[in-house]
Amino acid sequence: MKRSRSLYMMSIPAVALITVFVFIPLVSGIRISLTDWNGFSQSWSYVGFKNYLNLFTDSRIVHAIKNTFYVGLGDTMLQNIFGLAYALLLNHSFRGRSVIRAIIYLPVMVSSLIMGYIWFFIVQYDNGALNDIIMLFGHDPVDWLGSGTRAVNFIMVITSMQFVGQAMVIYLAGLQGIPKEMYEAPMIDGAGTMQTFFRITLPMLRASILTNVILKLIGGLQMYDLVVALTNGGPGFSSHTISTMINYLYFDAQNAGYSAALGVFLFIIIMVSTITVNKIIGRDDK
Amino acid sequence: MKKILASIALIALALAAVYAGGAGEDSNVQTLEFAIKETGSTLEAYEAIVEAFNEANPDIKVEIVSYGKDYQALMKTKMAANDLPDLFTTHGWAVALYGDYLYPLNERNWAEHLLPEIRSTVTDYDGSIVALPMDIDITGLICNDDVLAASGVESRPENLPEFLAACEKIKAAGYTPIHIAGKDSSDVAGLFSRLSLSILTMSEKQNYAQELLDGTFDWTKYDEVGSFVLSLVENGYTNVDYLTADKSGTYRGLAQNKVAFAFQSNLTMAEVKKLNPDANVSMMEIPGYSADDSSFLISGERDAVGVWKDSENLEAALVFIDYLAQPENVLLVAEAYSLPPSMDNAEVTDPGILSILGQIDGSTVTNHFDRQYLPDGMWNTLKVYSTSVLSGESTVSEGSELMRTEYERLKN
Incomplete structure (x- = not known):
């Protein structure tokens, strides 16, 4: 009894922090989402679920939701495929392995905002490095970010390549946790590389896959800084994600209630996605 | 155990002494927070004015806080909490955005020197001058x-x-x-x-x-x-x-x-x-x-400074804004951005600004479309x-x- 009481006492700081930084803002956000507050005025009115209903009839928001899912799912897929491939390659001993690992991980340490600006200077129409190369071969320059679809694809690929090192590290840790003995019997029985990979390696990496998919999915769904630096949501509103729209609606459009409704919607999407992924991939963990 | 308790008591005593000493030293000094959006040469001009003011007024200490690019977002958060800086720049939005939070300045002596081209842009619908414009954009x-x-x-x-x-x-x-x-x-x-x-x-x-x-x-x-x-x-x-x-x-x-x-x-x-x-x-x-x-x-308005109407240091803030309105200070800020000053008593010598003034003289001048209509x-x-x-x-x-x-x- 005394022991359980002391355990409860020890959890108080964590509970207090979660209450202050997660629970209260969440409740406050839900409350604001039911109002027409402009974000700075001292007065507002409750409008019920009007903001939520408007979300699905506003073409700009629907487009931002589509972009968010496209970037979130695409980014998760690319990072996991390339992260696992790098990890499998770099799990073998060879000369220069540590250097290659460091090079792949290095972009993770660069801020996404900086990464966005670096890529903007590479792909911009006028004086962009990519166009300079194209022009060297006698072709006309291209406004790479001039099409919304292409801009969203750039965002997805750039973020995937930037954070692939993170996925690689998690997979490397998972690979190194697989006992070597597990490969001995199948090797004696003549199992091929692919069979070993699909029958032993992949199932043993279930925890790493789960961690990576959830982390990357949440990161992708919250995509913000790279978009701001690379396209600022443009051309027009075609490359906005939910996070950049939340910022736009709150601070530029002065529509805090609507912005909060979109924020609550994003929270629900992330929660449902995480629970779903957990159930699908993590169902045999018990 | 006794040693630990004695050490804690000693540290607490020392901290109390330091705090008491600090409080005693500054008890008569009113500190004003002056939030500004401007950066570069305009910020430097404001800093020079504040430094001179602090030296001339030992009872008031003005502290400049530059919010830079996030200025408007931070100010909106502060407006929502009704907790604004004592003084702040209004970057073109003195009436439309900040008007309800600003102290009317019609009674200040410098108000009569404001040029008509800028006076109307910082005057709200009730006729109150809500900010001190430093220049004319x-x-x-x-x-x-x-x-x-x-x-x-x-x-x-x-x-x-x-x-x-x-x-x-x-x-x-x-x-x-x-x-x-x-x-x-x-x-x-x-x-x-x-x-x-x-x-x-x-x-x-x-x-x-x-x-x-x-x-x-x-x-x-x-x-x-x-x-x-x-x-x-x-x-x-x-x-x-x-x-x-x-x-x-x-x-x-x-x-x-x-x-x-x-x-x-x-x-x-x-x-x-x-x-x-x-x-x-x-x-x-x-x-x-x-x-x-x-x-x-x-x-239109570019550099303008307002006083928060609910400031606890309202009197001191007004002393500072009167100081800011002195012709040499107005000129310093205006010249930092190569714009004409807002006051008729600020004498312009800069050739670039004189050329702009020449352009205004021969031209039709109107306010920004959105601010006007x-x-x-x-x-x-x-x-x-x-x-x-x-x-x-x-x-x-x-x-x-x-x-x-x-x-x-x-x-x-």
Whole structure:
């Protein structure tokens, strides 16, 4: 009894922090989402679920939701495929392995905002490095970010390549946790590389896959800084994600209630996605 | 255990002594928080004034806090909490955004020296002067005269037909007539805002100023503004990357003598000069609508300082704002941005500013389109409208309909 009481006492700081930084803002956000507050005025009115209903009839928001899912799912897929491939390659001993690992991980340490600006200077129409190369071969320059679809694809690929090192590290840790003995019997029985990979390696990496998919999915769904630096949501509103729209609606459009409704919607999407992924991939963990 | 307790008591005692000493030393000094958005040379000018004020007034200590790019977002958060700095700059929004939070300054001695061109922009609907303007923002177009000359354009266009003819010549000579930095929605909105004045309110032939003011404007007539901008793009008068370029592209284009016009503020001139001090760029008047109309300039608020009406240090804040209003201080801030000062008792000697004053003397001057004719909050609608129309996400008529609904919502 005394022991359980002391355990409860020890959890108080964590509970207090979660209450202050997660629970209260969440409740406050839900409350604001039911109002027409402009974000700075001292007065507002409750409008019920009007903001939520408007979300699905506003073409700009629907487009931002589509972009968010496209970037979130695409980014998760690319990072996991390339992260696992790098990890499998770099799990073998060879000369220069540590250097290659460091090079792949290095972009993770660069801020996404900086990464966005670096890529903007590479792909911009006028004086962009990519166009300079194209022009060297006698072709006309291209406004790479001039099409919304292409801009969203750039965002997805750039973020995937930037954070692939993170996925690689998690997979490397998972690979190194697989006992070597597990490969001995199948090797004696003549199992091929692919069979070993699909029958032993992949199932043993279930925890790493789960961690990576959830982390990357949440990161992708919250995509913000790279978009701001690379396209600022443009051309027009075609490359906005939910996070950049939340910022736009709150601070530029002065529509805090609507912005909060979109924020609550994003929270629900992330929660449902995480629970779903957990159930699908993590169902045999018990 | 006793040793530990004794040590804790000793540390607590020492801290108390330090705190008491500190409090005793500053107990008579009132500290004022002065939040400013401006950076660079304007920030340096404010810092110099504050330093001199603090030396001359030992009972008041002004502390400058520069929020930089996040200024407006932070100020909105502070407004929501009704917890603002004692003094703050209003960056063009003294009346529309901050007016309800500012202390009226009509009774200050310096108020009678405010020039009429700027006095009205910091005066609210009740007639209260809500901020001390330091300078007068004069805006038109940015023009590269070397590109004009190389294209065979003999004089700056004074109306839109001449402007289109000049664009055609510039394009034919291999230059970019107009640079649009479409990555920044404010830049696109600035283009539409300037042309709205030309097409809708500054012409003698076609003038809807009164209808816009009294709310009877037929917004289908706004189609002409959208169509005009789209025609600039369709005729190839803009940069190819007009949807994705940022302002650094405009600066570079003007500095390298590749671009003729930019619908941007005078800050662009300073940025271009940093890249190429010899670039022949200057401010020109915005072309009028028809061949019979004359060109004009826009005048408005740029650097202005307000006092939070609920400040606990209101008296001290007023002492500081009176100090700030002294002619030499007004001149210092105005010269930092090469703009005319806001007071008639500030004597200008800077040749660049004298030249701008000369331009104002011979010109028609009006306020910004949105600040003059649109209700508070519509600048953001203008940004949405202009980027949507320019990118093709909305048709011109859909855009005008958006303007109408937002105008009616915000006006009521």
